[in-house]
Amino acid sequence: xxxxxxxxxxxxxxxxxxxxxxxxxxxxxxxxxxxxxxxxxxxxxxxxxxxxxxxxxxxxxxxxxxxxxxxxxxxxxxxxxxxxxxxxxxxxxxxxxxxxxxxxxxxxxxxxxxxxxxxxxxxxxxxxxxxxxxxxxxxxxxxxxxxxxxxxxxxxxxxxxxxxxxxxxxxxxxxxxxxxxxxxxxxxxxxxxxxxxxxxxxxxxxxxxxxxxxxxxxxxxxxxxxxxxxxxxxxxxxxxxxxxxxxxxxxxxxxxxxxxxxxxxxxxxxxxxxxxxxxxxxxxxxxxxxxxxxxxxxxxxxxxxxxxxxxxxxxxxxxxxxxxxxxxxxxxxxxxxxxxxxxxxxxxxxxxxxxxxxxxxxxxxxxxxxxxxxxxxxxxxxxx
Ligand SMILES: Cc1cc2nc3c(=O)[nH]c(=O)nc-3n(C[C@H](O)[C@H](O)[C@H](O)COP(=O)(O)OP(=O)(O)OC[C@H]3O[C@@H](n4cnc5c(N)ncnc54)[C@H](O)[C@@H]3O)c2cc1C
Numbered sequence: 001x002x003x004x005x006x007x008x009x010x011x012x013x014x015x016x017x018x019x020x021x022x023x024x025x026x027x028x029x030x031x032x033x034x035x036x037x038x039x040x041x042x043x044x045x046x047x048x049x050x051x052x053x054x055x056x057x058x059x060x061x062x063x064x065x066x067x068x069x070x071x072x073x074x075x076x077x078x079x080x081x082x083x084x085x086x087x088x089x090x091x092x093x094x095x096x097x098x099x100x101x102x103x104x105x106x107x108x109x110x111x112x113x114x115x116x117x118x119x120x121x122x123x124x125x126x127x128x129x130x131x132x133x134x135x136x137x138x139x140x141x142x143x144x145x146x147x148x149x150x151x152x153x154x155x156x157x158x159x160x161x162x163x164x165x166x167x168x169x170x171x172x173x174x175x176x177x178x179x180x181x182x183x184x185x186x187x188x189x190x191x192x193x194x195x196x197x198x199x200x201x202x203x204x205x206x207x208x209x210x211x212x213x214x215x216x217x218x219x220x221x222x223x224x225x226x227x228x229x230x231x232x233x234x235x236x237x238x239x240x241x242x243x244x245x246x247x248x249x250x251x252x253x254x255x256x257x258x259x260x261x262x263x264x265x266x267x268x269x270x271x272x273x274x275x276x277x278x279x280x281x282x283x284x285x286x287x288x289x290x291x292x293x294x295x296x297x298x299x300x301x302x303x304x305x306x307x308x309x310x311x312x313x314x315x316x317x318x319x320x321x322x323x324x325x326x327x328x329x330x331x332x333x334x335x336x337x338x339x340x341x342x343x344x345x346x347x348x349x350x351x352x353x354x355x356x357x358x359x360x361x362x363x364x365x366x367x368x369x370x371x372x373x374x375x376x377x378x379x380x381x382x383x384x
Contacts, residue, residue: 016268023293025111042101044366078195081234109150157270168255175215179241
């Protein structure tokens with residue numbers, strides 16, 4: 001068997017793999033190969049495509065055609081159909097992942113050899129020379145010798161399992177693209193309450209005034225929750241249309257993994273690099289790939305720097321996630337009813353990429369909820 005000799009083998013041609021190849025490869029110091037098991041990137045789609053405009057302004061350097069819609073804020077719905085309008089400091093956009101991923105991989109191919117329709121199987125570890133990855137290609141099993149292995153192979157990462165990286169929790173997401181009478185074609189809608197998720201939330205992300213990606217993230221039974229949302233939610237059931245044009249489902253890893261072991265590192269969903277309170281991954285992958293590009297080949301340095309930049313966001317994000325589980329339907333209704341005026345006036349301080357911005361709100365909000373001591377106790381316990 002003839003071997004390919006490279007310094008870096010990246011497994012996975014999704015956003016995390018492509019962005020890693022771009023950010024390491026632009027230094028021109030390493031030979032890089034990406035192996036991707038599908039015949040193209042971005043398939044099957046497992047994403048609603050919502051990212052901040054700050055994230056998009058970096059991604060659009062590589063992806064010119066993926067923009068679908070612009071987002072100015074979100075409606076935060078309590079289970080009784082009441083809502084608060086949040087217009088944050090950061091605006092957002094909706095992108096088409098089928099296009100974004102292909103364009104990112106095209107850009108990555110300027111810095112890396114991309115081998116499609118080929119699956120990474122396992123590595124043969126050798127003490128004194130390069131390790132060998134076994135790859136299944138359409139013409140049989142082949143070997144790639146490498147110095148560094150980067151697992152950008154998604155939430156069910158084979159590399160994380162093979163090298164026994166510790167893992168966070170896995171949530172599930174199910175989403176329909178369908179006709180929907182959006183309240184505002186530039187506002188996301190978030191639906192809270194025990195009928196619509198166990199410990200997370202459901203959402204609709206508008207593509208235009210009459211089409212949206214409507215989905216649920218939950219620990220269990222996402223299909224049942226999505227059915228509840230479409231058929232029982234006081235506001236959604238009135239506005240849903242008949243035809244579903246696309247179904248999307250996938251895993252959402254919550255909680256950062258180990259990230260680095262020797263000459264192997266994980267990036268993207270494989271590493272749990274996802275906002276714990278929304279399940280959004282792209283911004284965290286972008287940040288991680290930039291840090292990796294700067295630190296490489298110091299993988300421990302990559303981990304340290306990533307934690308320095310993003311650690312606080314994980315800590316706050318995980319607190320918000322725990323709060324979703326603690327709040328009852330009645331609490332959500334109180335939050336929206338009593339907090340509406342204050343939140344709507346002050347929401348411009350919020351940044352969707354940085355949940356820590358929420359903390360500055362809490363002391364004033366608590367004063368508003370003074371006659372709801374249980375609600376105050378729950379928020380204080382988790383967020384302060
Ligand atoms: C329903 C849903 C909605 C979402 N909505 C949003 C959103 O609105 N905004 C947002 O930012 N994030 C969202 N996310 C999360 C986002 O989609 C992920 O964080 C992102 O796709 C992860 O990128 P990745 O490159 O780490 O992994 P992936 O995109 O999963 O890419 C991994 C790649 O590795 C390949 N691969 C896997 N194993 C092997 C192997 N053994 N050999 C070769 N190749 C392999 C796969 O084929 C795949 O192409 C959503 C997720 C879901 C499930």
